[in-house]
Amino acid sequence: MARVSIDYHVDFERHYYSVPHQLVREEIDLRISARVVECFHHGKRVASHARSTTPGYSTTPEHMPASHRAHREWSPGRLLHWGAARGSATLAVVRHLLESKPHPEQGYRACLGLMRLSRSYGEPRLEAACARAVAIRALNYRSVNSILKSGLDRLDLPPPTASADLPLHENLRGPNYFH
Numbered sequence: 001m002a003r004v005s006i007d008y009h010v011d012f013e014r015h016y017y018s019v020p021h022q023l024v025r026e027e028i029d030l031r032i033s034a035r036v037v038e039c040f041h042h043g044k045r046v047a048s049h050a051r052s053t054t055p056g057y058s059t060t061p062e063h064m065p066a067s068h069r070a071h072r073e074w075s076p077g078r079l080l081h082w083g084a085a086r087g088s089a090t091l092a093v094v095r096h097l098l099e100s101k102p103h104p105e106q107g108y109r110a111c112l113g114l115m116r117l118s119r120s121y122g123e124p125r126l127e128a129a130c131a132r133a134v135a136i137r138a139l140n141y142r143s144v145n146s147i148l149k150s151g152l153d154r155l156d157l158p159p160p161t162a163s164a165d166l167p168l169h170e171n172l173r174g175p176n177y178f179h
Helices: 065-069 075-086 086-101 104-121 123-135 139-149
Strands: 009-014 014-020 027-032 036-043 044-050 057-060
Touching: 009 027, 014 044, 075 086, 075 104, 075 123, 086 104, 086 123, 104 123, 104 139, 123 139
Parallel strands: 014 057
Antiparallel strands: 009 014, 027 036, 036 044
């Protein structure tokens, strides 16, 4: 037995297999063999996937709602180009969102969220918020959204603190200690 998640996938051994999106939150039966994962709802087979032994996603496009199929037209290159057109800080956040995940596609939703923020707040504010996110090393959608909501993007960035400003103390080891 497995419950269909809101992303219309079921989890089996850290690999996620898609089922028709209409089955979100429903319980389904899984039949697992050495090579195939089959999904059944009320005794009817609704999906079949080649079994994978590595963490990740197996998604059949027909299982996706139409709005999600539209996201398939996006690629990492297209998202990076969009970020670069808004500014270097936005590009840095988009790049981090795509590169910090095992698969770039897992960062698409956050990148599309940045696009929504750009439409809501405007490109200059998005770039300023991304610059603040880069400065505080919080390169994710939630941080950028929070910066915009609280208006921190309108404040000047504090000057970066150099490690030379730190006092000498026996408990401060510095970066060379870790090599």
